[in-house]
Amino acid sequence: MTPNTSSPRYFFSLDAIRGFAALIVVLCHWQFYFYTDQTLQTKPLEELGLPLFPYLSIFYHHAFFAVDLFFLLSGFIFFWFYADKIADKKTPFGNFMCYRITRLYPVHLITLIAIALVQYVMFGMNGHTFIIQNNDTYHFLLNLLVIHSWGFEKTPALNGFNGPSWSVSVELLLYLLFFLIAWKRLHRNKGLIVAMIVAGAVIQYIYSMIGQGIYSFFLGGLTYHIYAWMTEKKQLHRIANVVSIAAIALWIIVVTEYAFSYIRDFSMPLLKTVLPGKDEAFHTALFNLSRNTFFRTIISPITILTLALTETTRGGLKIKWMLVLGNASYALYLLHFPLMVTFFIMADVLGISKEVFHSPLTLLTFYAVLIPLSILTHYYFELPIQDLFRKRLLRKPAPVPVTAVNNQITT
Numbered sequence: 001m002t003p004n005t006s007s008p009r010y011f012f013s014l015d016a017i018r019g020f021a022a023l024i025v026v027l028c029h030w031q032f033y034f035y036t037d038q039t040l041q042t043k044p045l046e047e048l049g050l051p052l053f054p055y056l057s058i059f060y061h062h063a064f065f066a067v068d069l070f071f072l073l074s075g076f077i078f079f080w081f082y083a084d085k086i087a088d089k090k091t092p093f094g095n096f097m098c099y100r101i102t103r104l105y106p107v108h109l110i111t112l113i114a115i116a117l118v119q120y121v122m123f124g125m126n127g128h129t130f131i132i133q134n135n136d137t138y139h140f141l142l143n144l145l146v147i148h149s150w151g152f153e154k155t156p157a158l159n160g161f162n163g164p165s166w167s168v169s170v171e172l173l174l175y176l177l178f179f180l181i182a183w184k185r186l187h188r189n190k191g192l193i194v195a196m197i198v199a200g201a202v203i204q205y206i207y208s209m210i211g212q213g214i215y216s217f218f219l220g221g222l223t224y225h226i227y228a229w230m231t232e233k234k235q236l237h238r239i240a241n242v243v244s245i246a247a248i249a250l251w252i253i254v255v256t257e258y259a260f261s262y263i264r265d266f267s268m269p270l271l272k273t274v275l276p277g278k279d280e281a282f283h284t285a286l287f288n289l290s291r292n293t294f295f296r297t298i299i300s301p302i303t304i305l306t307l308a309l310t311e312t313t314r315g316g317l318k319i320k321w322m323l324v325l326g327n328a329s330y331a332l333y334l335l336h337f338p339l340m341v342t343f344f345i346m347a348d349v350l351g352i353s354k355e356v357f358h359s360p361l362t363l364l365t366f367y368a369v370l371i372p373l374s375i376l377t378h379y380y381f382e383l384p385i386q387d388l389f390r391k392r393l394l395r396k397p398a399p400v401p402v403t404a405v406n407n408q409i410t411t
Helices: 012-034 053-062 064-081 083-087 093-126 137-144 163-183 190-203 208-231 236-260 262-274 280-314 320-327 329-349 354-358 360-393 403-409
Strands: none
Touching: 012 053, 012 064, 012 280, 012 320, 012 329, 012 354, 012 360, 064 083, 064 163, 064 208, 064 280, 083 163, 093 137, 093 163, 093 329, 093 360, 163 208, 163 329, 190 208, 208 236, 208 280, 236 262, 236 280, 262 280, 320 329, 320 360, 329 354, 329 360, 354 360
C-alpha cells in the first residue's frame, strides 16, 4: 500500500521520540560505572547510587524498551516508505543498500575506531576493559563488516568493542530480510508479517538480539498496516481520538503500576493459585515476561500509532530542538559509549574519585558534552559523508521525494 494522500510526507514526532529513546539508553548505561572492575554487576540497581534514581528509576530499569522502540520505528517507516517502491522495482537493491549503508556505516566506523583506542588506554591503565569483552582482532573484523551480532561471535552476544552497536548489526540484517520480502511482493501479506513476529519471539530465546530485532521490526510493519487501514476510513479524526485516548489510558496504567504495583499484587496470588507447583521465582519471572510482552506488543505500537495518526489529522510536530535531537539520535546512540570510557579515563588521569559518577551534576555534564557532540557529528560529518558517497555510488537517482526521510527518520 502506498502512503495515503492524507498521510504526512514526514513523521516529525517519530523522529523526535527516537531522540528521547537514545537519551534513555544513555541513562541506563550509567550503571556501568559502578560495576565491579567496570565488568560485573554485583549489586541491584537500587544499591548502586545512580544519579537521581528515585526520580528516574523507571528509565534505569526499563531502557530495554527504548532499544525495542528503535526497531519498531524502523519497521513502521520502512513499510511506509520503501515497501511498495521495492515491490514495484523502483528502488533496486543497489540503491536501497547504498542509502542504508551510507546512513549506518560512517558513524559506526568512527565510533568503532574511537572505542578501540580508548579501550586500549583503559586496559593499559586498569588491566581490564570497560564492560565490553572480546576486543580482539577477530571481533574487530566482525564489527568492521557490521556482522558482529549475526551469530559469528565466539561467545553469543559478546560482540566486542562498541557494545550498543549490536543493534546496528541487527538492523543491517533486517534490511536484507525486509528487502527480500518486499521484492517478492509479500510485504502486504499480514499472515506472513504475523508469522515473522512469532518467529522473532521464538528466535529471541535462541539468539536474543536477532530475535528482538525481528519481533519489533515486523511488529512495526504491522503497526503501519493498521495505520494505513485507519487512514482510509471516513471517520479518521474520530478513530485518531479514540486511539489517542486509549494510548493515554494505557500509559497511565503503566506509570501507576510501576509506582504502586497493584497489578503485580493482584496477579501474584492468582498465579500461585493457578500454578501451585511452582516457586516464587517462577511466578515472578512469568509476571515479568507477561508485563514486558504486553508493553512491547501493545504499549509501544499504540504509542507509535497515536503519534502517526495525530500528525496525519492535526499536522506535523515542528519543535526545532526536538527535531534536531531526533536527527542526531543515531550519532548520540553510538557516541555515548566511547564517551563514557573517555570520562572514566579522564577521572583516572585527574585523580578524581569514582564517587563523582554518583553526582547528578556529572550526569548532566555528560549530556552537555554528548548532545552537542552528536549534533555536530550528524550535521558536519554524517550528512556530508552520506551525500558524498551517494552521489558517487548511486547508479541513478532513487525515487526519494523527501530527502529528510532518508537522512533522518530511518535508522
